[in-house]
Amino acid sequence: MGAVYRAQDLRFKVEKVVAVKEMINQATDPDIQANIVEGFEREANILATISHPAIPTIYDYFTLGARSYLVMEFIEGDNLEIKLQQRRAPFGDEEVIAWGIALCDVMDYLHTHEPEPIIFRDIKPANVMITRRNQIRLVDFGIAKTFQTGSKGTMIGTEGYSPPEQYRGEASPAVDIYALGATLHHLLTNQDPRTEPPFTFDERPIRQANPNVSVALETIVNTALMYNPPDRFENAAIMRKALISLAQQTGMLEDEISVAQATQFFQDQSHSPIWSFTCEDEIRGTATYHEGVVYIGSYDHNMYALAADSGKFIWKYAADGGIVSKPAINDNKVYFGSTDQYIHAVSCRGGKKVWVQPTDGAIYSSPAIAEGHLFIGSDDEHLHVLNLMAGREAWSVNLGSSVRSSPLVVNER
Structure with a gap:
């Protein structure tokens, strides 16, 4: 009998998490006791002689009374x-x-x-x-x-x-x-x-x-x-x-x-990332790619434009709330909503404000664009439809509850 524990190796100055496998020798017969200890030592010595990315690395093993311990790589999953x-x-x-x-x-x-x-x-x-x-x-x-x-x-x-x-x-x-x-x-x-x-x-x-x-x-x-x-x-x-x-x-x-x-x-199906970029808070939304640039909102209130091949910072636009909305791109403009209750239109080239349009609720919906109009939901229970060029509201409809899904426009519906 035994268990596997998550532990920290205090011999290192940095935090090193390890797995400690415990084997409790409950046998009363001396021969059986010896066989159990032999099995434990076999595992330790086999692991010590092998090196493969799919096999945990062994660091140490020891015995305290009737308990034997194997210290090995901690596998999270x-x-x-x-x-x-x-x-x-x-x-x-x-x-x-x-x-x-x-x-x-x-x-x-x-x-x-x-x-x-x-x-x-x-x-x-x-x-x-x-x-x-x-x-x-x-x-x-x-x-x-x-x-x-x-x-x-x-x-x-x-x-x-x-x-x-x-x-x-x-x-x-x-x-x-x-x-x-x-x-x-x-x-x-x-x-x-x-x-x-x-x-x-x-x-x-x-x-x-x-x-x-x-x-x-x-x-x-x-x-x-x-x-x-x-x-x-x-x-x-x-x-x-x-x-x-x-x-x-x-x-x-x-x-x-x-x-x-x-x-x-x-x-290694995941592979190593080509690049990474650190924001000041969580990213809860989805990125949009357009002509070599990645556009992504963050809960640090910023919409970021990053070079898709390198992750290099191009510009950021500051809203007054977190941005979960997946940006939509049309005619070199980026459109998205924010928890600051506004719908934003920003220039792709420099991240400058083109227009903003208020709603009466936080916006978690992602916009859809069709027929020169922008469709987006809000926590004010409305689906809002705006003119793309001016940002003026063409019409809205009360749906009776917060609208956080992304609109789909097909055949004028």
Whole structure:
């Protein structure tokens, strides 16, 4: 038994957040106690010898009485089991293919590890973390082991995700391939294999539960789930290649891209920002792009114009309230509303005021432009329609409640 704690490493002057995994040894039998401690030390030593972006870094480990602790990289995010529970529905092809490619990459790394391959033995949604940058992390190496051909031991793993040979105490790379197939099946169907009889995936076809899954992806998962190890993918690299080929066919990836490039793409889908710009308060609205310039409002009361390629500041226009409204562009003018209750028209070139028009409520709506008029809602319960050139109100209509949605004008309606 045990737990995982979020902690701070006080040996550093800066704030360094770490995860501390606690293992409580409650066994009374000396041999069992020794086996539990051995498992803990195995995890610490395995993690100390590996370096991969999808595997948490280990910093330290120690034992205090009956409790042992592993200090490691803190991974902020949720595991795939939690995400499934929150979603209450299967995931789509694109997400599952991306995660599958990234997991195949870390499996290939472990299975080709020197001096001995490492078999994870417990791949399942609960052990796959998704960070806030949408990167995967494989966690809980507590039952991982180095692989020796022909070696056997006790059945260790999770029922439903483990293949037949794992119940016989066998551990080979094929074990992890099967467990990955079971994990992908779970993600694509939202059917928990732990609640089903073992080895019955063929009785629960993926596309029967989720018709949106492609035949090609179903075939890849079914190959990983074959009952006999020789019938599965020969190794994780081949399974990864099959998933990358499918991603290319579906347009997720360019045709001319190497395996390494594709893997890196899916390991870091968020990528690093090209540039950033800091305002004085929150940004709650949406930016508008026009002719190489990004226009974005902020709760610091300013509308900003920034160079789209570099983020360089061009100008800012100060309102008297926060700007949530997504700006609209027409004839080199920027139009938007503000919580100062005004509708603003500003020159694109220098950020100078063209006109302002008052309402009787804060404005969170984004404007729409059609037929020489601007349409925008206000918390004064009215939809306002203004003449673009002069800013004069043409008409308004009382809708009985705050209007914060963005108007849509189609066929004079």
